[in-house]
Amino acid sequence: MYMLTEVEKVVRIPPKDLKDDIDSVIDNLTWETYEGRLGEDKNFTVLIKNVRTVGPGRIVHGDGAVYQTVKFDQVVFKPRDNEIIIGKVVEILKFGAFVRFGPLDGLLHISQVMDDRVDIDETNQRLVGKDTGRFLAVGDIVKARVVSIDLNEKNPQESKIGLTMRQPGLGKLQWLEEDHNKRAEKQNGGDE
Numbered sequence: 269m270y271m272l273t274e275v276e277k278v279v280r281i282p283p284k285d286l287k288d289d290i291d292s293v294i295d296n297l298t299w300e301t302y303e304g305r306l307g308e309d310k311n312f313t314v315l316i317k318n319v320r321t322v323g324p325g326r327i328v329h330g331d332g333a334v335y336q337t338v339k340f341d342q343v344v345f346k347p348r349d350n351e352i353i354i355g356k357v358v359e360i361l362k363f364g365a366f367v368r369f370g371p372l373d374g375l376l377h378i379s380q381v382m383d384d385r386v387d388i389d390e391t392n393q394r395l396v397g398k399d400t401g402r403f404l405a406v407g408d409i410v411k412a413r414v415v416s417i418d419l420n421e422k423n424p425q426e427s428k429i430g431l432t433m434r435q436p437g438l439g440k441l442q443w444l445e446e447d448h449n450k451r452a453e454k455q456n457g458g459d460e
Contacts, residue, residue, distance in 0.1 A: 269345070269351060271343070271346065272341060272344075274339060274340070275339070276322060277340075278337050278338070280301075281294065281297060281333055298316060302316060302340075303316045304371075306420075306421045307344075310421075312345045312372065314371055315342065316340050317341050318341045320339050322337040345370040345372070347372065347429055348417075350414060351413070351414045352413050352438070353369040354410070354411055354441075355367035355368055355369030355410055356369075356407065356409055356410075357376075357406050357408045357409075357410060359406065360388075360405065362390075363377060363378055364376050364381070373425070373429070375429065376431045377430065380432040382397050382433065382434065383434055384398055385397070393406055402443055408442070409441045410439065411433070411437070411439060412433045412438055413431065413432050414429060416429065417429050417430075
């Protein structure tokens with residue numbers, strides 16, 4: 269889920285940067301320090317804008333840097349348990365598929381792809397349903413549900429997010445459209 273929030277944080281301005289345009293320095297340091305990072309609140313900061321200083325900065329004895337409090341608006345991403353996501357399959361492996369949604373990837377384990385037995389077609393990088401013939405490949409768009417979240421604060425790309433598509437209304441978008449059309453045909457055919 270994406271949210272727009274306002275936060276107040278502190279940036280460290282090294283002594284060598286104090287001679288430059290201080291507003292630009294503060295903007296750049298705020299982006300470098302917080303953008304693309306996972307915060308203590310488990311929110312992933314995607315974008316920062318409207319950086320403004322709050323009061324005078326502090327100089328710490330023996331450091332020489334200025335510690336400046338800043339307020340800024342940020343767009344954050346925070347996956348939530350049971351949230352329904354739309355994502356793109358970015359990698360197929362023997363144990364499942366990685367699906368990118370927002371700035372993170374989630375694992376769709378082979379047992380959670382569909383209610384059919386799933387075989388791996390390594391040559392074509394696909395997961396194939398044995399009875400249905402339906403397949404999942406790199407580039408496919410899917411609708412899935414988040415079932416587990418373990419965010420890695422030091423390296424967000426190594427976070428472990430588990431996904432499932434084994435529930436009604438979830439799956440590859442093409443499958444969902446096919447199922448919808450079959451139901452519509454059945455309804456229309458039954459009315460005549």
